[in-house]
Amino acid sequence: MPAHREPRRRSPPLPAPRGPLSGEVITALRTGEGPRAHAAGDADPFGDDLQLALYVLYELHYQGFEDVDEEHEWDPALLGLRRSLERPFLAALRTGARTDGTVAGALAGLLVEPVGDDGHSVSHFLQGDGELWQLREYAALRSLYHLKEADPHAWVIPRLYGRAKAAMVAVEFDEFGAGREADIHARLYADLMSDLSLETAYGHYLDAAPADVLATVNLMSLFGLHRSLRGALVGHFAAVEVTSSPGSRRLAAALKRVGAGPAAQRFYDEHVEADAVHEQVVRRDVIGGLLADEPHLEPDIAFGIEATGFLEDRLAARLLAAWRSNSTALRGPLD
Secondary structure: OOHHHOOOOOOOOOOOOOOHHHHHHHHHHHHOOOOOOOOHHHOOOOOHHHHHHHHHHHHOOOOOOOOOOHHHHHOHHHHHHHHHHHHHHHHHHHHHOOOOOOHHHHHHOOOOOOOOOOOOOHHHHHHHOOOHHHHHHHHHHHHHHHOOOOHHHHOOHHHOOHHHHHHHHHHHHHHOHHHOHHHOHHHHHHHHHHHOOOOOOOOOOOOOOOHHHHHHHHHHHHHHHOHHHHHHHHHHHHHHHHHHHHHHHHHHHHHHHOOOOHHHHHHHHHHHHHHHHHHHHHHHHHHHHHHHHOHHHHHHHHHHHHHHHHHHHHHHHHHHHHHHOOOOOOOOOOO
């Protein structure tokens, strides 16, 4: 991939605020002045304002923002505000993500591939009926994660040991290109975006992304930044790897059907093969190893799996409702 297309060549600009919480965070980062206290508990835990505020605060641990002092990453006032936002988000996730507390129960639904489209699957819809503009919207929205693919999961590595750590590193090694810069999955996704005539700059589509998209990315950061949620992050990782291969096969077929270029198809073709192997490694060695070492984390692993599905279902409902009415799923124009 040419250097001028490197998606993380510079930090993105700060987004536009979506309410008092995100406004306070963005103003604090822009001016360097500490944030004032806000009643985060009054905000919708899945709403635009709280989710954008969380996203911006989490992004300080990734690429940061243009013209924002990097020292803000560990600013005590911002960390305190972030904690006040995380509490209602985590509580809402625990309420919405129903689980019996067992890994087997949480994985059961993921291990059975539906015979056909049940009306709730984005990849089924895009494979059968998706148009190019809808695939471009989907690619733009997913770029908020895929341009930093596997980064949030890397935070769990220092918190594992033995078989679980070895297996987690093996899977992450593949995600980061197995030692080949051109095969880093985030780089492959930028190639996909180029084939779809999308802007590849990191974070470019943040203002266009609704809260349901931000929540799916924030979930990984929430789990990754807290050692106490290491089991939940492993559960999230398992949910992604188990569902990735069949979903990627459908998305590759959708891109081929609408005439997208080879780079667009390659990203999902790569995941069809790689994630079929990763699924087995994650279930047998990452989860199996972690349960052998820390069996008390089983409810947390199950929660991570169920919380992932809960947020993905919310996002799918929003996307499909918009697309079936021939409307955009974005908050603003794509281009």
